[in-house]
Amino acid sequence: MRTEAALRRFEDFLRENGLRLTRQRAEILELAWSTHDHFSADEMASWARGRGSKSSRATVYRTLCLLVDGGFLASVDRGRNGVLYEHILGHTHHDHMVCLSCGKIIEFRCQEIEDLQDREAAKNYFQIVRHTLLLEGHCGSCAREKS
Numbered sequence: 001m002r003t004e005a006a007l008r009r010f011e012d013f014l015r016e017n018g019l020r021l022t023r024q025r026a027e028i029l030e031l032a033w034s035t036h037d038h039f040s041a042d043e044m045a046s047w048a049r050g051r052g053s054k055s056s057r058a059t060v061y062r063t064l065c066l067l068v069d070g071g072f073l074a075s076v077d078r079g080r081n082g083v084l085y086e087h088i089l090g091h092t093h094h095d096h097m098v099c100l101s102c103g104k105i106i107e108f109r110c111q112e113i114e115d116l117q118d119r120e121a122a123k124n125y126f127q128i129v130r131h132t133l134l135l136e137g138h139c140g141s142c143a144r145e146k147s
C-alpha cells in the first residue's frame with residue numbers, strides 16, 4: 001500500500017477514535033512506510049530527529065501503539081531485546097522466528113499452520129481477528145557456533 005493511502009486510512013482511524021492526525025503522527029507513519037525492515041521505537045525516534053521532527057520520544061511510542069492498534073503495524077516482542085515493528089497494511093500475513101543469540105529475524109509463511117489454527121478456532125466456535133506466531137531459538141549460524 002502506498003504511503004498516501006495509508007495516511008488517509010490512518011487519519012480515518014484516528015477520527016473514528018476521537019483523535020486527529022498531527023504532523024508528528026503523519027511523519028511517524030511516513031517513516032514506518034519508508035522501510036521494509038523491522039525497526040525499534042528508538043530507531044524510529046532517531047529517524048524522526050534526523051528529519052528535524054519535533055516528535056518527542058513519548059509521541060513516537062504512543063503513535064506506534066496507535067499504528068499497531070489500527071492494524072497498520074505489527075509488533076514482534078523479542079523479550080529482553082525489546083519490541084520491533086513492521087508495517088503490515090497491504091502485506092501478506094507471515095510469522096517470525098527470532099534468534100536468541102544474534103537477534104536475527106526470519107519471516108515465514110506456512111499454510112499448514114494457518115489451516116490448523118483455523119480448524120482449532122472453528123472447533124471452539126472462535127473467530128480469529130489476528131494472531132502472532134513467534135518461534136524463538138537459534139539461527140543456523142549461531143547453532144553451529146554453539147556446537
